[in-house]
Amino acid sequence: MSTQLPFPVYLPNCQIINCQSLEKGYVLTAYSINNRAYCLLCQQVSNRSNGFYYRKPTDLPISDRSVQLKLRLRRFLCLNPACPRRTFSQPCPDWLPAYARHTSRLTQAQRNVAMMLDGKAGSRLLAHLHMPTSHDTLLRLIRKWQPTASPIPHALGVDDWAIRKAKTYGTILVDLERHQPSDLLEGRTAEGLRTGYKCILT
Ligand SMILES: [Zn+2]
Structure with a gap:
């Protein structure tokens, strides 16, 4: 109709x-x-x-x-x-990358959810929000994400996220003032966090 x-x-x-x-x-x-x-x-x-x-x-x-x-x-x-x-x-x-099946703004919304939750929980929530996508696609979106240049954050939140549950984990740094991801780090060790934190400050 x-x-x-x-x-x-x-x-x-x-x-x-x-x-x-x-x-x-x-x-x-x-x-x-x-x-x-x-x-x-x-x-x-x-x-x-x-x-x-x-x-x-x-x-x-x-x-x-x-x-x-x-x-x-x-x-x-x-x-x-x-x-x-x-x-x-x-x-x-501009809002539709070549060969993409989703508009940029839909991809951005899905990536934001994935970064705040993780692949599986994000996939379940997005289905309820009428933006369904698979757990694997969300992990790909997180891996492809490139942080944009932004002011040095004054308050950082730190959390881990499962790249492969029970096998491979990464660390996400969140700018708590801007409520957006600041960086993604390999692994979830204290040493990796120290190194990543120094990179943000330089
Ligand atoms: Zn020509």
């Missing part, structure tokens, strides 16, 4: 044109409002469309319903006659 959006949804640089309400959740159809792009090979700008392709990532849930996007992107003709590339794909918007 198609319906008008009964709520605002923020999708930068995109226009939502349809909302389907299905048993599983919402399907939002949208297109990119950028009508030109640069050839990935020769960097020539093009506005000559040569068809479309679709990406179907999962986004943050709305209320208690899951959300799948159906995002239409263009294929462009390269206007440079010397370029060996005849067509190229419009890049995804």
